[in-house]
Amino acid sequence: MGPRPRKENGSGKPKNEKAEKKVQKLKEKNVEENLKRIEEAEAAAESSEDSPFLSDSGEDDDESLSEDNGSISESGSEQSKLSEDEDVVRAGDGGNPTGASDDDTDHSSGDSLGEGDDNDDYHGEDSHGGSDDSREVVEESDSSEDEVAPRNTIGNVPLEWYKDEEHIGYDLSGKKIKKKERQSKLDSFLASVDDSKNWRKIYDEYNDEEVELTKEETKLIRRLLKGKAPHADFDPYAPYVDWFAWDGAKHPLSNAPEPKRRFIPSKWESKMVLRYVRAIRKGLIKFDDKPKEEPRFYALWDDSTPAERQGLAYIPAPKPKLPGHEESYNPSPEYIPTQEEINSYQLMFEEDRPKFIPKQHTSLRSVPAYEKAVRETFDRCLDLYLCPRVRKKRINIDPESLKPKLPSRKDLKPYPTTCYLEYKGHKGPVTTICTESTGQWIASGSKDGTVRIWEVETGRCLQVWDIGETIEEVAWNPLTEFPILAVAAGQDVFILDTGCGSHEQQKKIEELLHVEPQKATDDSDISASIVNWVRDDRHGGIRLKHFKTVTKVEWHRKGDYLSTLMPSGESQSVLIHQLSKGLTQRIPFKTKGIPVSTAFHPTRSIFFTATKKDVRVYDLLKQKLIKKLEAGVREISSVAIHPGGDNAIVGSKDGKLCWFDMDLSSRPYRVLRCHPKDITGVAYHRSYPLFASCSDDCTAYVFHGMVYSDMNQNPLIVPLEILRGHSSADGRGVLDCKFHPRQPWLFTAGADSLIKLYCH
Amino acid sequence: MPKHYRPPGKKKEGNAAKYVTRSQAVKNLQVSLPVFRKLCILKGVFPREPKKKVKGNHHSYYHMKDIMFLRHDPLLEKLRDIRAYEKKVKKAMSKKNRDLAERLLTRKPTYTLDRLIKERYPKFIDALRDLDDCLSMVHLFAALPAVDRAVDGEKIPVDRVHNCRRLSHEWQAYISRTHKLRKTFISVKGIYYQAEVEGQKITWLTPHALQQVLPEVDYRVLLTFLEFYETLLAFVNFKLYHSINVKYPPILDPRLEALAADLYALSRYFDANAQSSSMKTKAITSTGSEQVEDQKEGAELDEAELRLAQLQQQLPSNEPGALMHLVEDAASEDEEDVETRECKNLFKNMKFFLSREVPRESLLFIIPAFGGIVSWEGEGAPFEESDQSITHQVVDRPAQGRKFLTREYVQPQWVYDCVNARIILPTEKYMVGCIPPPHLSPFVDNEAEGHIPEYAEAIERLKAAERKEVLPLPGMGKEDLDDPQNLLGIIDRAEAIEAAKRKQKMSMLEKQYHEELKLELQGAEYSAPSTDIEGRDAEGDTAPDLQQLAEDAANMSKVVMPRKKRKLLEAMEIGKERKRAHVLRLKERKKKIDEAKKSA
Missing domain, CATH: 1.10.1660 (Multidrug-efflux Transporter Regulator; Chain: A; Domain 2)
Known part of the structure; x- marks a missing residue:
């Protein structure tokens, strides 16, 4: 009813209303769901039934709506559409453009088609129609459109059948209903944007028209969407009025007589009662409510049954810790931490923080309740049933008992204990020392480039050579009759005549050292590539020119052979020189890794090379590798062979001293972790069962190392003394240590340019 | 594979x-x-x-x-x-x-834990050994308010609390009556007690009688434990009660509930009981004797029940005479060891009166356990405050209303300290209104700990004095013991003697030490320059040398140790070091406090 006036405005031509209605109805029935407001459309279709309620709504609403719609109808596009539609309808009407009377008859025929309920509506419509004869065909149906026969009569067929046709279907009279001209999308979009009522419009594809919902309809839809009754004034919970009232009625519903069983006692019940009676008599059923109370507790442990615990061995839980003084309510004042201490707890780790801070309460009445009482009990309970229990052996031993039982040091005397002498004179760190085999002299080499010979007992410096380069190693010839000295400095090895021997010896030496240069020149063709034997006039000796820096020089026990070590010499890193012949040769084995130190076996023709990782033992006669001693330390720095030849000690740069018993195993027999810093040198005493190690931590350790001839007895190692006295210079401490060949004395060379002699 | x-x-x-x-x-x-x-x-x-x-x-x-x-x-x-x-x-x-x-x-399936207890603790001694946790927990639940409420969705049933209270009272009654209590300690967490039953040291903690905080924990776990502990403690109590020829459970009376609810109700119940047995409260000794007779005969059921009821009451209400008689009657006298006898006679012939504000339950438990007689302010007390024979009144109030000159007014800590020291301490430090001396834990072995608090030393001195001077005066009796002046005098004298002796000894030791040092120094002086070309000065070197030597010795033995043992030793040393640091810290604090005191 609302929209009607608007349509009239739009078209301005009278129309066959009946036909319009029918078409509309058809349209509405097949509203397609391609619109956005699909449910609304459906709801509208459904709500059409209830439209009679709406139809009664006041005239004001209609008017207002019509006004609204008026504005819409002004839009050109719709107008054109509508007008076209009208034309079609008019054509269909076939010249029956008359007034309301015709409409009425049509209506009645529509009613006869099936929807006769809503006559009122039609009347209303009629009245409207009557009031505005000039009104156009109503496009938008009002709520009563269901009753109106749809304009299109194609029925429930897929609409795409008509997709390519010019018409959308047929009206009641069988005439084609032509399609309206399509608006371009842009136009329709613009129109929809401009139109504030756009959201109410639904396109009905079936009837090919736009339907606009009235306010009432939208309200209806809203209520339906909420699941309420469509009408606000409908009460779904109205009191039920029973149409049938029995009161005062004369006759009963059933006329059957009461059965007999209602009047006689039940047999089965009496049987049941009898059974109960018997049970009671027999005492099967008792009526006393309380069962007899037995004493709840009794002497549980008094019976003489064998008391053995079942199950696995029981491990009793440890008892809670007993409280100390600090837990007292009034502890001694020294147990109460100061405020600073309490503050410092905040900086500690959560676990390390004390759980309990003692506090003084001046009287018992001021002690508050302990707020963690229940929590702690609970924690204890959790511990009791959740903690795995293990029987752990509590090590309740005296730490002293852990220390091994060592023989008393007094019994192992003599050994060096105190610093007896200091040899002063070097200007730089003393890198190396060596004792002469008679024990009368020592030689020392220093970083200041000098080699000095000292008299042991007096500390007098006998001789000084200024080599000019850092002295790496000095070595006395082990033969007493040849007091000559091998000195490694830079790329050269000097063999110097010390002049310490007697006259005859001196002659021999001169002979030896004199002859050699010629020999060397003779042999230079052979060994030129390796070493150059040159006469050194400046120092009075032989100079062996190497091609790389020499770090170690070692004499063979017979005093004729001399081994030199060049760590960076690769395959020619270890060379053996023969003094008497002036020969030089490589050792006939492959060496792996960078060699650090070398040593001759004291009795047999066996040669030791220590690389950073291991010590390799070669047989010089058979020319093959005998053994590999694996120290398992980070970096080997020095090696020394026991005078017996079966044991060796190896010092490492991580401060460990390994004793190898070469008969026993290739692994260390004992690892002594004595120094916190690098070990720089190790040494055996030639005759006493002593050995020593010196390190950059400015100490030297003296050990008792007894090797037994009995094969079943392992060597006995006892630490004897820590020798201190050197001071650190440049991070280096003691650089070398050597024993006196006869006495139990130890010489140490320090980075503080001192040589010290420790005596027993 | x-x-x-x-x-x-x-x-x-x-x-x-x-x-x-x-x-x-x-x-x-x-x-x-x-x-x-x-x-x-x-x-x-x-x-x-x-x-x-x-x-x-x-x-x-x-x-x-x-x-x-x-x-x-x-x-x-x-x-x-x-x-x-x-x-x-x-x-x-x-x-x-x-x-x-x-x-x-009405047909809820139930189970009993008797069998489990027997299974877990085949012998009674096993049960006693594991009783610590049990007692602590039962006492904790006994301290919870008996109000129905839901905590964390879990109810702590009121009857469980009542049961705990009853059990804890029963246990305390036994301990007190047989004088098995050994040590007590008031800590911040509560009061610790240690008793010795059948040679087992049993320690438990009772919380302070205040409103307990109930945190959000799983109370089902706690209640399950409690379920077991309740049964265990009941059976233990049964066994213990029967060992002294007392029937258990003590009272088969509905009024028991009122008794277990509160000590106050308990005392009232006792009053009623005493009246029913047509005895006046004043005629205490006669009741006691009659009870003894009853016990010996044990014929009439009613009589026995009555007696049991009274037995239960006696402990908390402290009928001293009856208690003594009972204990003597239990034929356990000859079995008593020295310690028990000592404990029994600590507060002998002393009469205590408790003011309202002191922790009554604890003191009612302790004082009779050490042979004292006790009464309290309130209804049902055996004797009034005005009783002239009262020797000590335990007060914890800054100001006391009226004062009796015949008695001493002490703070409760005095009782606990006396019990721990096993002597009657002088009371002037525990006077009302002043801060008492520090309360020390009896569970700490001071020597092993390394630090002896000042007051512990003082107590030791007092004890020594007691042994030397007071004990040989048995004829003097109670008056002497209690006269503070007299006692103080004795103690002072003893202390003086002790101090003098100590001083002498100290001086002797000091002298010896000095001599030794001198000798050492001389030796070093002689040896050092003779060996040394440089002639280092001996004074500078000898002192660190000694230290160095010790260090070296330790180092050297470490060098030859296998790694496992060395690590173990290092761990031990760390532990020792920590302990030492703790003691050092204590001593430092003590020093600072002393200095502050001196300067003040």
Whole structure:
């Protein structure tokens, strides 16, 4: 009813209303769901039934709506559409453009088609129609459109059948209903944007028209969407009025007589009662409510049954810790931490923080309740049933008992204990020392480039050579009759005549050292590539020119052979020189890794090379590798062979001293972790069962190392003394240590340019 | 084939077969986790630590035998029944089948833990050994208010609290009557007691009688433990009561509940009982004697019950005469060891009166345990405050209303300190209104700890004085003991003698030490320059040398030790060092405090 006036405005031509209605109805029935407001459309279709309620709504609403719609109808596009539609309808009407009377008859025929309920509506419509004869065909149906026969009569067929046709279907009279001209999308979009009522419009594809919902309809839809009754004034919970009232009625519903069983006692019940009676008599059923109370507790442990615990061995839980003084309510004042201490707890780790801070309460009445009482009990309970229990052996031993039982040091005397002498004179760190085999002299080499010979007992410096380069190693010839000295400095090895021997010896030496240069020149063709034997006039000796820096020089026990070590010499890193012949040769084995130190076996023709990782033992006669001693330390720095030849000690740069018993195993027999810093040198005493190690931590350790001839007895190692006295210079401490060949004395060379002699 | 692969059909061996994780165990037993937990708690099954943890480190492992042990327990079936029953009740309730539900409620399946207790503690001594946790927990629950309330969705039933209170009173009654209490300690957490029963030292903690904080914990766990502990303690009490020829449970009377509810109610009940036996409260000794006679005869049931009731009362209400008689009657006198006798006679012939504000329950427990007589302010007290024979009044108020000159007014700490020291301490430090001397823990071995608090030393001195001077005066009796002036004089004299002796000794030692030092110095001086070319000055070097020597010696023995032992030694040294640091800190603090005092 609302929209009607608007349509009239739009078209301005009278129309066959009946036909319009029918078409509309058809349209509405097949509203397609391609619109956005699909449910609304459906709801509208459904709500059409209830439209009679709406139809009664006041005239004001209609008017207002019509006004609204008026504005819409002004839009050109719709107008054109509508007008076209009208034309079609008019054509269909076939010249029956008359007034309301015709409409009425049509209506009645529509009613006869099936929807006769809503006559009122039609009347209303009629009245409207009557009031505005000039009104156009109503496009938008009002709520009563269901009753109106749809304009299109194609029925429930897929609409795409008509997709390519010019018409959308047929009206009641069988005439084609032509399609309206399509608006371009842009136009329709613009129109929809401009139109504030756009959201109410639904396109009905079936009837090919736009339907606009009235306010009432939208309200209806809203209520339906909420699941309420469509009408606000409908009460779904109205009191039920029973149409049938029995009161005062004369006759009963059933006329059957009461059965007999209602009047006689039940047999089965009496049987049941009898059974109960018997049970009671027999005492099967008792009526006393309380069962007899037995004493709840009794002497549980008094019976003489064998008391053995079942199950696995029981491990009793440890008892809670007993409280100390600090837990007292009034502890001694020294147990109460100061405020600073309490503050410092905040900086500690959560676990390390004390759980309990003692506090003084001046009287018992001021002690508050302990707020963690229940929590702690609970924690204890959790511990009791959740903690795995293990029987752990509590090590309740005296730490002293852990220390091994060592023989008393007094019994192992003599050994060096105190610093007896200091040899002063070097200007730089003393890198190396060596004792002469008679024990009368020592030689020392220093970083200041000098080699000095000292008299042991007096500390007098006998001789000084200024080599000019850092002295790496000095070595006395082990033969007493040849007091000559091998000195490694830079790329050269000097063999110097010390002049310490007697006259005859001196002659021999001169002979030896004199002859050699010629020999060397003779042999230079052979060994030129390796070493150059040159006469050194400046120092009075032989100079062996190497091609790389020499770090170690070692004499063979017979005093004729001399081994030199060049760590960076690769395959020619270890060379053996023969003094008497002036020969030089490589050792006939492959060496792996960078060699650090070398040593001759004291009795047999066996040669030791220590690389950073291991010590390799070669047989010089058979020319093959005998053994590999694996120290398992980070970096080997020095090696020394026991005078017996079966044991060796190896010092490492991580401060460990390994004793190898070469008969026993290739692994260390004992690892002594004595120094916190690098070990720089190790040494055996030639005759006493002593050995020593010196390190950059400015100490030297003296050990008792007894090797037994009995094969079943392992060597006995006892630490004897820590020798201190050197001071650190440049991070280096003691650089070398050597024993006196006869006495139990130890010489140490320090980075503080001192040589010290420790005596027993 | 991987190493861990086990061919099908081959059984597991070793740790994989012996130990199962908790979830496996739960699955194996076909119970829910709460039921499993309950079973474990009641049966005393705990996880074990396998040598090799097959399933990983983060699991807890149970021994398969333990699980089998649980599986064969009838309790498991019972717990299943209970679960089924609960389901039935729930179903009936939700179907609004009230009749069925009510009928079911009358037939709740129950279980008893007697067998489990016997199983876990085959001998009585085993039970006593594990009684610490039990007592602490029962006392804690006894201190909870007996109000019905829901905590964390879990109710602590009121009757459990009442039961705990009753049990704890029973236990304390026994300990007090047989004078087995040895040590007491007021800590911030509560009051610790240590008793010695059958040679077992049993320590427990009672919280302060204040409102307890109830945190959000799983109370089901606590209540399950409590369930076991209640039963255990009841059986232990039974055994202990019977060992002194007293019937247990003490009172088969509905009024028991009122008794267990409060000590006050208990005393009132005692009054009523005394009246019914047509005895006046004043005629205490006669009641006692009659009770003894009753006990000897033990003929009439009524009489016996009455007597039992009275026995129960006697402890908290402190009928001294009757108590003594009973103990003597229990024929345990000759079995008493020296310590018990000492404890029994500590407060002998002393009469205490407790003011309102002191912790009454604790003192009512302690004082009779050491042979004293005690009364308190309030109804039902055996004697009034105005009683002239009262020797000590325990007060914890800054100002006291009226003062009796015949008695001493002490703070409660005095009682505890006396008990720990086993002597009657002078009271002037414990006077009302002043801060008492520090309260020290009797559980600490001061010598082992390394630091002896000042007051501990003072007590030691007093004890020594007691032994020398006071003990040989047995004829003097109570007056002498209690006269503070006299006692003080004696103590002072003894102290003076002791101090003088000590001084002498100290000076002797000092002299000796100095001489030794001198000798050493000289020796060093002689030896050093002779060996040294440089001639280092000996004074500078000798002192660190000695230290160095000791260090070297330690170092050298370490050098030859195997790594395992060396690490162990290092760990020990760390522990020692920590302990030493603690003692040092204490001493430093003490020094500072002393200095502050001096300067002030």
